[in-house]
Amino acid sequence: MKGTMLYGPRDVRFEERLDPEIIEPTDAILQISAACVCGSDLWSYRGIAEVTQPQAMGHEYCGIVQEVGSEVRHIKPGQFVVGSFWASDNTCPICQAGYQSRCVDARGMGGAQAGWLRVPLADGTLVATPELPPDDLIPSLVSASDVLGTGWFGADAAEAGPGKTVAVVGDGAVGLCAVLAARQMGAERIIAMSRHEDRQKLALEFGATDIVTERGDEGVARIKDMTDGLGAHSVVEAVGTQESMMQAMQSARPGGHVGFVGVFHGMQLPAMDLFWSTVHLHGGPAPVRQCLPHLIDLIWSRKINPGKVFDLTLPLEQAAEGYRAMDERRAIKALLRP
Ligand SMILES: [Zn+2]
Numbered sequence: 001m002k003g004t005m006l007y008g009p010r011d012v013r014f015e016e017r018l019d020p021e022i023i024e025p026t027d028a029i030l031q032i033s034a035a036c037v038c039g040s041d042l043w044s045y046r047g048i049a050e051v052t053q054p055q056a057m058g059h060e061y062c063g064i065v066q067e068v069g070s071e072v073r074h075i076k077p078g079q080f081v082v083g084s085f086w087a088s089d090n091t092c093p094i095c096q097a098g099y100q101s102r103c104v105d106a107r108g109m110g111g112a113q114a115g116w117l118r119v120p121l122a123d124g125t126l127v128a129t130p131e132l133p134p135d136d137l138i139p140s141l142v143s144a145s146d147v148l149g150t151g152w153f154g155a156d157a158a159e160a161g162p163g164k165t166v167a168v169v170g171d172g173a174v175g176l177c178a179v180l181a182a183r184q185m186g187a188e189r190i191i192a193m194s195r196h197e198d199r200q201k202l203a204l205e206f207g208a209t210d211i212v213t214e215r216g217d218e219g220v221a222r223i224k225d226m227t228d229g230l231g232a233h234s235v236v237e238a239v240g241t242q243e244s245m246m247q248a249m250q251s252a253r254p255g256g257h258v259g260f261v262g263v264f265h266g267m268q269l270p271a272m273d274l275f276w277s278t279v280h281l282h283g284g285p286a287p288v289r290q291c292l293p294h295l296i297d298l299i300w301s302r303k304i305n306p307g308k309v310f311d312l313t314l315p316l317e318q319a320a321e322g323y324r325a326m327d328e329r330r331a332i333k334a335l336l337r338p
Contacts (some may be wrong), residue, residue, distance in 0.1 A: 003114030004057045004319040004336075009047030010327075012057070012320035020111075020118035025071035028122035030063035030081065034142040035112045036310065037322045037334045038085075039172050040263045045323050048265055057319070058113030058336075059085035060145040062138065065126075066116070074123045080133055081126040082296060083119055084288035085109050085146045090124030100124075100289035113319050115338050127292045130300060137299060139307025139335055143177070144295040147333065148306040149288030150261050151177025151238065152295065155185055157259030157282035158234035162186040167212075167223050169248045170238030171199040173309040173333040174261060176206055178236040180306055183207025184298070187234070191226065193219055193247075199332060202308060216243055223251040231256060237283070240264045246273070254278040261286055310335040 003017040020029055035058045043049040062082040068075055075081065088095050088103035095103050107120045119125055133141060140148075151174045160166045160182040168178045171194035182190045183206060191210040192203035200211045212222045223232055231253035237245055240262025250273075252258050260283030274281075298304045312331035314322050315338075322334030 001115040002317065003111060004316070006044060006051055006055045006057050008051050010045060012045070012323050014317045014319050017056070017114065020116050022067060022069045023118065024120060025069035026121050026123065027069045028065050028072060028075050028119045028126060029067040030061065030117045030119060031066050032061055032063040032112060032115060032117055032338055033080070034062055034138050035114070035316070035336045036060045036142055037113070037319070037326055037336065038146060039174065039326070041323070042327055043263065043265055045327060056111035056114070058111060059109040060142055060147070061109070061112035061117055062142045062145060063117065068122060072122045075126050075128065079128040080131075081128050082141050082144050082292060083109070083126045084149065084292065086285060086288070087119060087121045087125040088289055089121050090289060095124070098287055098290045100287040101285040102287070113316065113336055115316070125289065127296055129296060137307075139310050140299040140305055141296070142335070143173075143306040143309060144288070144292060144299065146288065147173040147309060148177045148180070148295055149291055150174045150286040151236070152181040152291050153286035153288070154178045154236040154238055154259040154261040154283070155181035155234070157257070157261070158236050159257040160185045160187045160234045163188050164233040165189040165191065165227055166234040166236065167191040167193065167232040167251050168236045168238065169193050169244050169251070170262060171196060171203060172238060175236065175238035176202055176309055176332070177306055178238055179203050179208050180206040180304060182234070182236075184304065191223065191232065198311070202332070205308070216247055219247050220250040227253065233257070234259070236261070238262050240267070242267050245269065249273065249277045249279060252277070252279045256280070257282065259283055309333045313337060
Protein backbone atom coordinates (compact mmCIF):
# COMPACT_ATOMS: atom_id res chain seq x y z
CA MET A 1 0.00 0.00 0.00
CA LYS A 2 0.97 3.65 -0.05
CA GLY A 3 0.99 5.95 2.95
CA THR A 4 1.96 9.44 4.08
CA MET A 5 5.31 9.94 5.84
CA LEU A 6 6.83 13.05 7.40
CA TYR A 7 10.61 13.07 7.01
CA GLY A 8 11.27 16.49 8.53
CA PRO A 9 10.00 20.07 8.43
CA ARG A 10 7.75 20.55 5.36
CA ASP A 11 8.90 17.22 3.90
CA VAL A 12 5.77 15.09 3.39
CA ARG A 13 6.05 12.07 1.10
CA PHE A 14 3.38 9.70 -0.11
CA GLU A 15 5.28 6.48 -0.62
CA GLU A 16 5.22 2.70 -0.71
CA ARG A 17 4.87 1.11 2.74
CA LEU A 18 4.36 -2.39 4.09
CA ASP A 19 0.74 -3.54 4.21
CA PRO A 20 -0.43 -3.61 7.84
CA GLU A 21 -0.98 -7.05 9.34
CA ILE A 22 -2.65 -8.43 12.44
CA ILE A 23 0.09 -8.43 15.11
CA GLU A 24 -1.92 -8.82 18.32
CA PRO A 25 -5.10 -10.94 18.49
CA THR A 26 -7.08 -7.81 19.50
CA ASP A 27 -6.14 -5.94 16.27
CA ALA A 28 -8.33 -5.05 13.31
CA ILE A 29 -7.23 -4.02 9.83
CA LEU A 30 -9.26 -1.27 8.14
CA GLN A 31 -9.46 -0.19 4.57
CA ILE A 32 -9.48 3.59 5.00
CA SER A 33 -12.48 5.48 3.59
CA ALA A 34 -11.30 8.90 4.73
CA ALA A 35 -8.50 10.44 6.76
CA CYS A 36 -7.48 14.04 7.32
CA VAL A 37 -4.70 16.42 8.30
CA CYS A 38 -4.85 17.57 11.93
CA GLY A 39 -3.86 20.98 13.25
CA SER A 40 -1.61 19.09 15.69
CA ASP A 41 0.23 17.48 12.72
CA LEU A 42 1.41 20.99 11.86
CA TRP A 43 3.58 21.19 15.00
CA SER A 44 5.95 18.60 13.55
CA TYR A 45 5.35 19.75 9.95
CA ARG A 46 6.60 23.21 10.96
CA GLY A 47 9.55 21.77 12.88
CA ILE A 48 8.28 23.05 16.26
CA ALA A 49 8.02 19.44 17.46
CA GLU A 50 11.23 17.71 16.44
CA VAL A 51 11.06 14.88 13.91
CA THR A 52 13.90 12.49 14.74
CA GLN A 53 12.84 9.74 12.36
CA PRO A 54 10.32 9.43 9.51
CA GLN A 55 6.80 9.39 10.99
CA ALA A 56 3.74 7.61 9.58
CA MET A 57 1.16 10.40 9.61
CA GLY A 58 -2.55 10.51 10.32
CA HIS A 59 -4.57 9.66 13.43
CA GLU A 60 -8.11 10.50 12.25
CA TYR A 61 -9.83 7.76 10.33
CA CYS A 62 -12.90 5.83 9.35
CA GLY A 63 -13.16 2.82 7.10
CA ILE A 64 -14.31 -0.70 6.46
CA VAL A 65 -13.08 -3.59 8.59
CA GLN A 66 -11.20 -6.10 6.43
CA GLU A 67 -9.83 -8.49 9.00
CA VAL A 68 -9.88 -8.98 12.77
CA GLY A 69 -7.64 -10.88 15.19
CA SER A 70 -8.73 -14.04 16.98
CA GLU A 71 -9.75 -12.25 20.19
CA VAL A 72 -11.90 -9.55 18.59
CA ARG A 73 -15.50 -10.26 19.61
CA HIS A 74 -17.69 -7.32 18.59
CA ILE A 75 -16.09 -5.71 15.55
CA LYS A 76 -16.69 -7.72 12.37
CA PRO A 77 -15.27 -7.69 8.85
CA GLY A 78 -17.48 -5.64 6.52
CA GLN A 79 -18.54 -3.12 9.18
CA PHE A 80 -17.97 0.59 8.66
CA VAL A 81 -16.23 1.94 11.75
CA VAL A 82 -14.96 5.16 13.27
CA GLY A 83 -12.17 5.08 15.84
CA SER A 84 -10.56 7.47 18.25
CA PHE A 85 -7.03 8.83 17.83
CA TRP A 86 -6.15 6.90 20.98
CA ALA A 87 -6.73 3.17 20.98
CA SER A 88 -8.11 2.01 24.33
CA ASP A 89 -9.42 -1.20 25.87
CA ASN A 90 -12.59 0.57 27.09
CA THR A 91 -12.71 -1.76 30.10
CA CYS A 92 -10.08 -0.56 32.61
CA PRO A 93 -11.11 1.73 35.52
CA ILE A 94 -9.83 4.84 33.69
CA CYS A 95 -11.86 3.99 30.57
CA GLN A 96 -14.92 3.21 32.66
CA ALA A 97 -14.61 6.63 34.27
CA GLY A 98 -14.78 8.15 30.77
CA TYR A 99 -11.10 8.89 30.12
CA GLN A 100 -10.28 6.42 27.34
CA SER A 101 -7.50 8.63 25.97
CA ARG A 102 -5.60 7.84 29.18
CA CYS A 103 -6.49 4.13 29.26
CA VAL A 104 -3.94 2.06 31.20
CA ASP A 105 -3.22 0.43 27.80
CA ALA A 106 -3.68 3.56 25.62
CA ARG A 107 -1.96 3.43 22.24
CA GLY A 108 -1.48 6.59 20.16
CA MET A 109 -2.70 6.09 16.61
CA GLY A 110 -0.62 6.93 13.56
CA GLY A 111 -0.40 6.05 9.90
CA ALA A 112 -4.06 6.67 9.02
CA GLN A 113 -3.21 8.82 5.97
CA ALA A 114 -2.82 5.61 4.01
CA GLY A 115 -4.86 3.02 2.19
CA TRP A 116 -4.93 0.61 5.13
CA LEU A 117 -4.54 0.87 8.88
CA ARG A 118 -3.94 -1.49 11.78
CA VAL A 119 -6.05 -0.58 14.83
CA PRO A 120 -5.02 -2.15 18.14
CA LEU A 121 -7.64 -2.97 20.82
CA ALA A 122 -10.31 -3.01 18.11
CA ASP A 123 -13.29 -3.85 20.35
CA GLY A 124 -12.46 -1.01 22.72
CA THR A 125 -11.47 1.55 20.12
CA LEU A 126 -13.84 1.24 17.17
CA VAL A 127 -17.55 2.05 16.92
CA ALA A 128 -19.56 0.67 13.99
CA THR A 129 -22.23 2.66 12.16
CA PRO A 130 -25.71 1.07 11.81
CA GLU A 131 -24.92 0.21 8.17
CA LEU A 132 -22.58 1.36 5.41
CA PRO A 133 -22.91 5.17 5.31
CA PRO A 134 -23.92 7.20 2.29
CA ASP A 135 -20.90 9.02 0.86
CA ASP A 136 -22.05 12.48 1.97
CA LEU A 137 -21.86 11.45 5.66
CA ILE A 138 -18.23 10.36 5.47
CA PRO A 139 -16.68 13.81 6.13
CA SER A 140 -18.77 14.18 9.30
CA LEU A 141 -18.00 10.62 10.41
CA VAL A 142 -14.24 11.08 10.07
CA SER A 143 -14.50 14.40 11.93
CA ALA A 144 -15.89 12.46 14.91
CA SER A 145 -12.56 10.61 15.11
CA ASP A 146 -10.79 13.69 16.45
CA VAL A 147 -11.86 17.31 15.81
CA LEU A 148 -15.54 16.86 16.63
CA GLY A 149 -14.78 14.60 19.58
CA THR A 150 -12.12 17.01 20.82
CA GLY A 151 -14.35 20.08 20.44
CA TRP A 152 -17.10 18.14 22.20
CA PHE A 153 -14.85 17.25 25.11
CA GLY A 154 -13.69 20.89 25.31
CA ALA A 155 -17.29 22.12 25.59
CA ASP A 156 -18.16 19.36 28.04
CA ALA A 157 -15.07 20.06 30.18
CA ALA A 158 -16.04 23.76 30.17
CA GLU A 159 -19.49 22.67 31.42
CA ALA A 160 -21.34 24.28 28.51
CA GLY A 161 -25.08 23.95 28.99
CA PRO A 162 -28.43 25.73 29.37
CA GLY A 163 -28.18 29.26 30.74
CA LYS A 164 -24.41 29.41 30.16
CA THR A 165 -22.36 31.90 28.19
CA VAL A 166 -19.62 29.98 26.42
CA ALA A 167 -16.56 31.62 24.84
CA VAL A 168 -14.45 29.63 22.39
CA VAL A 169 -10.82 30.67 21.91
CA GLY A 170 -9.57 29.38 18.56
CA ASP A 171 -11.34 29.19 15.21
CA GLY A 172 -9.65 26.10 13.82
CA ALA A 173 -11.67 22.96 13.18
CA VAL A 174 -11.65 22.01 16.90
CA GLY A 175 -12.82 25.46 18.03
CA LEU A 176 -15.59 25.43 15.42
CA CYS A 177 -16.66 21.96 16.57
CA ALA A 178 -16.68 23.24 20.18
CA VAL A 179 -19.15 25.91 19.04
CA LEU A 180 -21.32 23.18 17.49
CA ALA A 181 -21.05 21.11 20.69
CA ALA A 182 -21.98 24.05 22.94
CA ARG A 183 -25.07 24.60 20.77
CA GLN A 184 -26.03 20.91 21.10
CA MET A 185 -25.52 21.15 24.87
CA GLY A 186 -28.03 24.01 24.99
CA ALA A 187 -25.75 26.95 25.82
CA GLU A 188 -27.56 30.27 25.84
CA ARG A 189 -24.85 32.45 24.33
CA ILE A 190 -21.86 31.23 22.35
CA ILE A 191 -19.06 33.68 21.59
CA ALA A 192 -16.63 32.59 18.88
CA MET A 193 -13.30 34.41 18.99
CA SER A 194 -12.18 34.63 15.37
CA ARG A 195 -10.55 37.10 13.01
CA HIS A 196 -11.17 35.18 9.78
CA GLU A 197 -14.33 35.84 7.81
CA ASP A 198 -14.80 32.32 6.44
CA ARG A 199 -14.40 30.82 9.92
CA GLN A 200 -16.74 33.39 11.48
CA LYS A 201 -19.35 32.38 8.92
CA LEU A 202 -19.04 28.70 9.79
CA ALA A 203 -19.06 29.49 13.53
CA LEU A 204 -22.39 31.32 13.09
CA GLU A 205 -23.73 28.41 11.07
CA PHE A 206 -22.63 26.00 13.85
CA GLY A 207 -24.52 28.04 16.46
CA ALA A 208 -22.35 30.97 17.60
CA THR A 209 -24.44 33.94 18.71
CA ASP A 210 -21.58 36.46 18.80
CA ILE A 211 -18.19 36.95 17.17
CA VAL A 212 -15.27 38.65 18.90
CA THR A 213 -12.35 39.58 16.67
CA GLU A 214 -10.03 40.98 19.34
CA ARG A 215 -7.30 38.81 20.87
CA GLY A 216 -5.25 38.74 24.05
CA ASP A 217 -6.07 41.44 26.65
CA GLU A 218 -8.41 43.19 24.21
CA GLY A 219 -10.27 39.94 23.61
CA VAL A 220 -10.61 39.41 27.37
CA ALA A 221 -11.92 42.98 27.77
CA ARG A 222 -14.54 42.38 25.06
CA ILE A 223 -15.77 39.19 26.78
CA LYS A 224 -15.99 41.05 30.10
CA ASP A 225 -17.95 43.88 28.40
CA MET A 226 -20.43 41.36 27.04
CA THR A 227 -20.97 39.64 30.40
CA ASP A 228 -21.59 42.56 32.81
CA GLY A 229 -17.89 42.63 33.68
CA LEU A 230 -17.96 39.06 34.99
CA GLY A 231 -16.50 36.89 32.24
CA ALA A 232 -17.96 33.81 30.57
CA HIS A 233 -19.25 30.83 32.56
CA SER A 234 -17.48 28.44 30.21
CA VAL A 235 -14.41 28.91 28.02
CA VAL A 236 -12.97 26.44 25.55
CA GLU A 237 -9.26 26.80 24.74
CA ALA A 238 -8.64 25.20 21.34
CA VAL A 239 -5.28 26.59 20.21
CA GLY A 240 -2.48 25.60 22.58
CA THR A 241 -0.35 28.74 22.87
CA GLN A 242 0.58 30.84 25.89
CA GLU A 243 -1.53 33.73 24.63
CA SER A 244 -4.62 31.61 23.95
CA MET A 245 -4.48 29.86 27.33
CA MET A 246 -4.09 33.12 29.23
CA GLN A 247 -6.91 34.60 27.14
CA ALA A 248 -9.11 31.61 28.00
CA MET A 249 -8.36 31.68 31.74
CA GLN A 250 -8.88 35.43 31.99
CA SER A 251 -12.10 35.32 29.95
CA ALA A 252 -13.72 32.97 32.47
CA ARG A 253 -15.52 34.38 35.49
CA PRO A 254 -14.43 33.34 38.99
CA GLY A 255 -15.96 29.93 39.57
CA GLY A 256 -16.20 29.35 35.80
CA HIS A 257 -14.86 26.41 33.84
CA VAL A 258 -12.11 26.28 31.23
CA GLY A 259 -11.93 23.23 28.95
CA PHE A 260 -8.49 23.12 27.33
CA VAL A 261 -7.96 20.86 24.36
CA GLY A 262 -5.28 22.65 22.32
CA VAL A 263 -2.00 20.70 22.31
CA PHE A 264 0.49 22.89 24.15
CA HIS A 265 4.05 23.59 23.10
CA GLY A 266 6.34 25.67 25.31
CA MET A 267 3.53 27.01 27.49
CA GLN A 268 4.04 28.12 31.10
CA LEU A 269 1.11 28.70 33.39
CA PRO A 270 1.99 31.50 35.86
CA ALA A 271 1.08 30.12 39.29
CA MET A 272 -0.27 33.38 40.72
CA ASP A 273 -2.50 33.98 37.66
CA LEU A 274 -3.79 30.46 38.07
CA PHE A 275 -4.36 30.99 41.79
CA TRP A 276 -6.27 34.25 41.38
CA SER A 277 -8.31 33.10 38.40
CA THR A 278 -10.42 30.89 40.70
CA VAL A 279 -11.48 28.83 37.65
CA HIS A 280 -11.90 25.10 37.15
CA LEU A 281 -9.42 23.78 34.60
CA HIS A 282 -10.19 20.51 32.87
CA GLY A 283 -8.66 19.28 29.66
CA GLY A 284 -6.10 17.14 27.96
CA PRO A 285 -6.25 14.64 25.10
CA ALA A 286 -9.94 14.16 24.42
CA PRO A 287 -11.46 10.80 25.37
CA VAL A 288 -13.22 10.68 22.01
CA ARG A 289 -14.26 7.05 22.49
CA GLN A 290 -16.54 8.14 25.33
CA CYS A 291 -18.76 10.35 23.17
CA LEU A 292 -18.29 8.52 19.84
CA PRO A 293 -21.58 6.52 19.92
CA HIS A 294 -23.54 9.72 20.67
CA LEU A 295 -21.70 11.70 17.96
CA ILE A 296 -22.31 8.97 15.38
CA ASP A 297 -26.04 9.02 16.29
CA LEU A 298 -26.21 12.80 15.81
CA ILE A 299 -24.44 12.53 12.44
CA TRP A 300 -26.44 9.50 11.29
CA SER A 301 -29.74 11.27 12.03
CA ARG A 302 -28.36 14.41 10.30
CA LYS A 303 -28.85 16.59 13.38
CA ILE A 304 -25.31 17.95 12.98
CA ASN A 305 -23.04 18.40 9.97
CA PRO A 306 -19.51 18.84 11.37
CA GLY A 307 -18.06 17.67 8.04
CA LYS A 308 -18.38 21.30 6.95
CA VAL A 309 -15.05 22.01 8.66
CA PHE A 310 -13.41 20.38 5.64
CA ASP A 311 -13.02 23.12 3.09
CA LEU A 312 -10.49 21.17 1.03
CA THR A 313 -10.82 17.60 -0.23
CA LEU A 314 -7.84 15.93 -1.85
CA PRO A 315 -6.96 12.48 -3.08
CA LEU A 316 -4.75 10.77 -0.53
CA GLU A 317 -1.70 10.90 -2.79
CA GLN A 318 -1.84 14.72 -2.59
CA ALA A 319 -1.52 14.70 1.22
CA ALA A 320 1.50 17.05 0.99
CA GLU A 321 -0.73 19.73 -0.56
CA GLY A 322 -3.17 19.28 2.34
CA TYR A 323 -0.37 20.07 4.81
CA ARG A 324 0.76 23.08 2.74
CA ALA A 325 -2.78 24.47 2.49
CA MET A 326 -3.33 24.19 6.24
CA ASP A 327 0.12 25.54 7.07
CA GLU A 328 -0.51 28.58 4.86
CA ARG A 329 -4.05 28.91 6.29
CA ARG A 330 -5.57 28.46 2.84
CA ALA A 331 -7.70 25.70 4.33
CA ILE A 332 -9.34 25.15 7.73
CA LYS A 333 -8.96 21.39 7.40
CA ALA A 334 -8.05 19.01 4.59
CA LEU A 335 -9.99 15.79 3.98
CA LEU A 336 -8.02 13.00 2.31
CA ARG A 337 -9.80 10.31 0.31
CA PRO A 338 -8.06 7.21 -1.02
ZN1 LIG B 1 -8.76 1.36 29.45
